[in-house]
Amino acid sequence: MKFSVIEKLLFLNALVARVGATPTVSSRISVSVNPKVQFQEIDGFGASQAFQRAEDIFGKYGLPVVNQTLVLNLLYDENFGAGFTILRNGIGSSNTSDSNFMNSIEPINPGGPNAKPEYVWDHYDSGQFPLAQQAYSRGLQTLYADAWSAPGYMKTDDDNDNGGYLCGVTNESCTTGNWMQAYANYLVQYARFYKESGVEITHLGFLNEPQFAATYASMLSNGTQAADFIRVLAKTVRKSGLNLKINCCDSIGWDDQEAMMAGLKAGPDPAINYLDVVTGHGYDSPPIYPLSTNKKTWLTEWADLTGDFTPYTFYKNGGPGEGLTWANHIQVALRDAGTSGFLYWIGAENSTTNSALINLINNEVIPSKRFWAFTQFSKFVRPGARRIEAVSSHANLTVSSFKNHNGRIATQLLNQGDLDVEVNVQVTGLKSGLSVEPYITNNDYDLELLAPIVSASGGSFQVKVPPRSMVTYLFS
Template identity: 45%
Template sequence: MLLSLLYAAPVAAAIANQITVDVRQKFQKMDGFGASEAFQRANQIKGTFGPGPYISPDNRTKVLDWLFDPHKGAGLTILRNGIGSSPNNTADHMVSIEPVSPGSPHTKPHYVWTGDDNGQVWLSKEAYKRGVRTFYADAWSAPGYMKTNNTDDWGGRLCGVTNGHCETGDWRQAFANYLVQYLKFYKEEGITVTHIGHLNEPDISVSYASMLADGIQTKDFLEVLYPTLHREGFGNVKVAAGEATGWRQSGDILSDLVSTGGEQFYDFFTSHGYQDEPRLPFDTPKPVWQTEWADLSGGWTTDWDTFGQDGEGIQWANKIQEAIVISNCSAFLYWIGAENSGSNSPLIKINGTDIEVSKRLWGFAHFGRYVRPGAYRVSAESTNGVLHTSAYANADGSLTVLVINNGHYDAVTNFAVNGYKSFKKVTTWLTNNDHDITPGSARVGGRGSFEARIPQRSMMSFVIS
């Protein structure tokens, strides 16, 4: 009761504000929020990769709950699995389902399947138990023998695309068959892969699995993959395009795809946020996903808001909301959910048998828990520039309003809700330096309105049902 009054009661020093929500004005449909455990990170959670000591069983369960459970944790609803291309798992590489070349693109392939897929089959089943239904399988590269540089790392191009000549021939159909076989293996394990991509950051060449492609070369492969999926009974799997390191870089790929008629061969467009953040919408009618981003340079921190560093929780809450509101993203994925790391690349740090959760995860929780797949973003406007807001009409009939107070003062705020059914209760959830999704309630008025005090440098979710 005390906490509820703390949220609802105005104080003399606070400034009055207005947020207006209009459910009748709809924008993009939301697909969800997620993370990846590629490159043996799934096995780190499982406790079967690295020098040890390994994570304890109790902490393994906590990690899984914190990532995927919509009541105990962030409620992430998308798992991005890596499709392996390497002959072995040296240096955390992802093992290919066809590690040895068949000799030519026309020779019958010899696939190898252990039912594990670098720990990702186990992780997918655990995520499914906690409500995940969207599985995005993404290849960082084709196997090396299908590429111009004959290795799965250091870039190179897929044999058969424009400017991708190889003496061994055109491997586009073989790679399409490879991806289809991956889907078949997962289906045999009882897991439905819903989305698939054949590239990761095709604008850079790096020392791990990577494959270069511009928009024209992307189209060259997608025009083979797309009909292959439909022919093999996987026409319901959504095909990705883009996936470059930043918004501008992915935009260049999109321009090439449009100019060459390639838009017919993919279902959603993707980008990462590293080199260029999502500050503008892409000119496409397809859903847009931000599929990988993280603070890779900062040291590990659990802070919400202390020094204004890029890795702090409030910074990432703002990044997610801006990507949705400004760039019309339907999904937002962090790079790694949990790993053994001293950087901010994961949301949860595994340290031997111990674990530590960052405030970034609780920022994600406001979106993952209260903006469920199938929700529509609706109009939400604030009279105060430091109160960044967005609103969502969920498929279950509930309405969620998210507010980040970036100011250094508490903000007494009146909410006017238009076009929604009458309501008598608003549940609130608070995250800041002192709270991790702490429940409370707002003061409900008449005619579709309520009032709450939003503490400085905080995020609050308001759920109307």
């Protein structure tokens, strides 16, 4: 077969690109880590158990007590499992607990926004209150309570579901009046009930995916409307005496949250000044760049909602539920988007899908490879850690690194290729003769501790990373 000059050039370019994309076993890749160059502080990792998923853990479908303890330890115990430090609660807005609804602390319209509210508290909160107790006893540090919607009677559509706007925000009025202050009081009262019952809510939110009129609890908002309410909520929190930080706005995608930033920063009294954390989800668009704010940012919800439960696949073809896919999502969010927190949608549930990290099918506890990918970060990158400079010489070996309060450095290497790669890791300030602990997750291993490595003179150590694998290296 005869090739034209252009065809030959295209073939050669493709060959060069292929060789460059997949290093061979004899390739030597260099990684440099510099603890002196530091970036964002890490708040932690976690998930939610909203919409009665907490009850799945406590035996709603028959999970025995011994397995209830197992899943709690896997999620929240640092020594035994992932050591998640952030739990995202759903603040209920429904007047029923049927199906998966989250019940409201004010299920009945009191008669108007200025009427005396009739709050109720069951010390259960769709299973979320006892879950928070158990999580705190195992090391939880942050409890983020977030409302998917205000109660229906506070909204323009008079409905808990299907969107609608909070009565009183810009361009949205109701015949019943302005409910912004009543909604702020409602949220603060929820936090107060927890506080009085011995559990501390640390962060408070009032929106979830405000671009999406879902058929379940949902409420619409743009940035300007969110800003209207933030100013009211901030004053209410300040007067309450509770130590609450305010989050916003849990947009359905990272781009959607960026689109809300202008409204949050506008006006003579910018609402952004009252926020502690800016929050977004990854569904419509992933966190691959920093949001335009100097506030901390969290990725507070994302999951594979497309397929059947695939617990044992770290890598097959790059599918949306695979472990390596999520290891990449987390690394990119921390490294490129500068996030301080990363949360999956559900921690554990009885389901046949990938919407949770751990499945409780048939009364068993089945961690997915996604769970172990999260654990590679959450177990070794603790709250208060700082992301530090880490650079790889090859695009197919990605790297991130973090320095903890205790001086321990956790460096994650992800081999995206099909072959082993040999790596020289150079660490500024690393002494020779120190032990480096490698932990690997891939199709064959779940956070398996490998043989220790001894650092050489000049602050370096040599490693071989298997194909389609994630290895975390711990050293001081």
